[in-house]
Amino acid sequence: MSIQPSHDLYERFVADEAENTQLESHWLKANSPDGQRAIWIRHELICTGPTWVERDWHLWFMAFERDGSAWIAKEVRPWAAMTSILDGPRLVADGLLFETERARGTLGSRSWDLVLTGGLGPMLHLPLAGLYSLGARNNKVLTPASSLRFAGEVRMGDVTWQLEGWRGMRGHTWGQDLPERYAWLATHVWDDGEERSAEGFTARSPFGLLGPRYLNRSIVQGGGDDSAWLRRASWPTAAGTPAMRVETQGMRGCLSASAPAGCFVNLRYEGTDGRPVLCRSTLFAEVQLQTRRGTRTSRCGHLEFVDRVLPAEGVATWPPRRWTTKDEVYEAQR
Secondary structure, rough: OOOOOHHHHHHHHHHHOOOOOOEEEEEEEEEEOOOEEEEEEEEEEOOOOOOOHEEEEEEEEEEOOOOOOOOEEEEEEEHHHEEOOOOOOOEEEEEEOOOOOOOEEEEOOOEEEEEEEOOOOEEEOOOOHHHHHHOOEEEEEEEEEEEEEEEEEEEEOEEEEEEEEEEEEEEEEEEEOOOOOOEEEEEEOEEEEEOOOOOEEEEEEEEOOOOOOEEEEOOOOOOOOOEEEEEEEEOOOOOOOOOEEEEEEOOOOOEEEEEEHHHHHEEEOOOOOOEEEEEEEEEEEEEEEEEEEEEEEEEEEEEEEEEOOOOOOOOOOOOOOOOOOOOOOOOOOO
């Protein structure tokens, strides 16, 4: 059996042909070379049924500074307002373009115009191609393009950032819904300046002989530290300091990340069932990679924890509870 899944599988809009509920996201994220800034752009398709009127695009723009400043925008558009071409992937709409080497768009007063080059190619967490097409409830087990170079500009009202030498990724998620609970880490900017990408995740699966189990995987690519297969991962337990730690199988290595609670933003997603999902996310996690070759560090880890437990009343989420998909473009700044 082939180790590599079909290129067509992860470089297209899978949900375009969905006959049932489906959630799919193609996204971009990158950090500045000095580790002080980051961006995250999501093109998310949510299908609650097989007809066109049951499909909506959820578009996100997010920009962050290490000092805590943040700019976020979200808009929901009907499927009919978008045009997608399956091979590519390529998404074209009024004021929006997403391709493998170019992305531009406008959401309210936020806009971006980006060129993507270079990179280390796809990162594949599963060992066999067939595992990517078994109808799993959710797939966040590959990255189409890692360690990409980003150039261009983003605008947040009267604030403009020029991007040069930024590094990041182009990601792709698809499945029937988000997992009930997962933690995910991705890092592309390292203190030693090497071109290297590392990813790790732990996701709660409802299947198992003794009840729910967690699927844990991680992979390191480039920088002379190539390795794969993680067998253990721990969910954050330290109050106020979410952290994920995983251990490799075979190389006796370790990939870990942590960040203080104040570094995270509370993003409110929607599942295909309409229920809210909370994503606690930061693009400035402290990361440590330990292998037989030594210890590598980064201050630019994208670390997120997702579950169905919303924060208590009074704790801010972006968008807030009162915002609905029928509203105009949501914009916020802190």
